[in-house]
Amino acid sequence: MTDQTPALRLEGIVKTFPGVRALDGVSFSVMPGEVHALMGENGAGKSTLMKVLGGIHQPDSGQIVVGESPVVMRSPLEAKAKGIVFIHQELSLAEELSVAENIYLGELPRKRFGLVDWPRLEAQTNEILGKLKVGFNAKTKVGDLSIANQQMVEIARALTVDAKAVIFDEPTASLTDAEKVVLFDVIADLRAHGVGIIYISHRMEEIFKITDRISVLRDGQYRGTLDTAATDEEEITSLMIGRKLDLTRSARTHELGGVAIEVRGLSCGGLFRDIDFEVRRGEVLGFYGLVGAGRTEIAETLFGLRDPSAGQILLDGEEVRIHSPAEAIARGISLVPEDRKGQGLVLGMNCRDNMTLPQVSDLKAGPFVAEGAEVAIFDQYRDRLDIRTPGWKQMVGNLSGGNQQKIVIGKWLSMHPNVLIVDEPTRGIDVGSKSEIHNLIRDLAAQGYAVIVISSEMPEVLHVSDRIVAMYSGQIMRTFTAEEVTEDNLIQAISGLSGEGAAA
């Protein structure tokens, strides 16, 4: 630990994509035996930086130094060979193979004639597993293991190479509390062996529990490194957010109408529980929380894609049970889904047909689709939403992300819904279209729609919402009004650190 040469050092890493400076001179270093947190909002450049370290992207300038030698990595394989190992949030294991086969995949020990040397494979594997003190052995099938234990297999795989730096990307996202304890033990063990660790997480409590230092990225730039022992959440948060966001939106001038949708005690298995909220006509209710906090699952339940295990949904004061999207739509609930290409659009269909899809059965001239009426609807919403496309015959797959999203929004507006749910309204959309869509959401509220916006981006949720529900791990921590919410108390609420007390 007295060794002053960093395990991994980044010097002025720059990476640009067309139109975006994703990384703008990022420099920091990780010492051997140090757990170094990397923090930043979504879009701050963390994932791009990881792809540079993993050999997926090459930096435009700057260098990566492992130990004392600068390295150039053109592929994930080269990165691994240089001693940089990733433990991904999404596991990449062959579930049908054994633990041993997964750990040594691609480099199985051989005997004569190229046959696998099973005894040696098993012995090597059990030696590594012994270090990790896990409750399974080399022959266990990976598909039979829990997610936490599968993560252990990934870690074991990392130990087969002479790792200089191990990068954990949101490793606790799918772990139980007990499993986290085991993971933290392993991290402590790696640190004791002098490995440098980069730990990416949004969860403040973990950051404070296991890291030594914290580096913060914002808008692709390195904003500084803090000693964990000498800092607090507020300092980290202000580094992460930095700029005073433009939250000035014209004060609401319209009156709110009646309660369009009310949810009481809604629960669904282990996904979310005891959810209470109401949305009035003319109001935007924001849902903010980490990925996996249960926000999307609530939307899917309201839209009839999941059956709740308890609780009530009331539309205009009347309790309803919704078992399918078709029923939800009939009752005036619309969902702009989170995955635009997978759930929102049929990419191989033209713009008009996508937009009228939910109501195609109602647009009839005799037994046929009234194509004239369809074109009229398309033209109306193309103008209203300013959708830029050469014409309705254009395949939706050829449009930009922003225009695709407007097609999905137009699809539901043309149904005149009572409640419009928008999940991640601007994911993967360029900055210009983003503010257009934000303004659109405000306009819709002004026109009397009850709107629910789910977002992982704090500026977005602060900008569009009249009230904000902060969720953590399937529960509502607190509901803020626009007047009382601040970036600090919101980020604290969704990190699970403090709920009601955060306002003080």
Next chain:
Amino acid sequence: MSGVNKAQIGGFLARQGILVAFVVFMVGFTLANQRFLDPDNIMGVMRSSAILGVMALGVTFVVISGNLDLSVGSMMSFSTIVVLDLHDKLGPALAIPAMFAMTLCLGAFIGFLVGYLKLNSLIVTLGMLSAIHGLTLTYSGGQNMDIADKEGTWFSVFGQGEALGIPVPILIFVGLAALLGVTLGKTPFGRKVYAVGGNGTAATFSGIRRARVVFICYLMSSFCVATAGLIQASRSLGSQNTVGQGLELEVLAAIILGGASLLGGSGTIFKTVIGVLILGFIQNGLLLVGLQFYVQYVVTWVIIILAVWLDIAAKRGKLWSPIA
């Protein structure tokens, strides 16, 4: 000029390959045998393609909805045997609706398994191919089925009759193609079939009852199979248990030749009709050139595989690619 590079030529072949190959075949056949373009021969090709064509119309719905139907060959044998048997027992006026009802039940069963239970269509219809064959053999006791009085029945009109100088099978094929073409291209149901096959999740998120759409597609497929069985039975007035064997693959070949993707979401009835005719003319041309009947199997299969290759190549814009 090296401006036109290999990739561009490859891309052109991938998009237009079927048509290019078809034109080459047609010119070649015409040069080899003058009779190829004779009106009688063309009418003959169309008549012999009618049964395959009628079946392909129904399967087109299934394929566009993103599924497969490999059971249509043995289901057609079933329809043929059943209607021939019931002809003598109930008379043709009752035998025909009874056979349609039984065939539709088979289609409904497959539609239930694939649509509502969401089982893999390849496995279900491959299983049903075999199961229905067994059902047919059980029904017939393994015997060929013949109508007793072949001269005195009006039943022969569907396979052997003519109206306005055009054989009835062709009229049925063209009429059904027009009806189903409009259904697929112009009605809300047709639109939903494309949506379900193009992106089933997005269709569900748009409130489309995906299971019901798939179910109806299989029902339509079995209706077309029953119609094809009727033509087959009426034409021959007697049949073996294996009369439809192998047709399921020729149907798929015709649909792919027409340019539909087996992944679903694309294709039209018109394209399927073109595919059926291409297949029919190529097989006829090979016969006229003097190739053995058996050689047809080989050539048909080469064409099917070529069509699948071009289908994939068109997707990725290259004839060959190191990934996917």
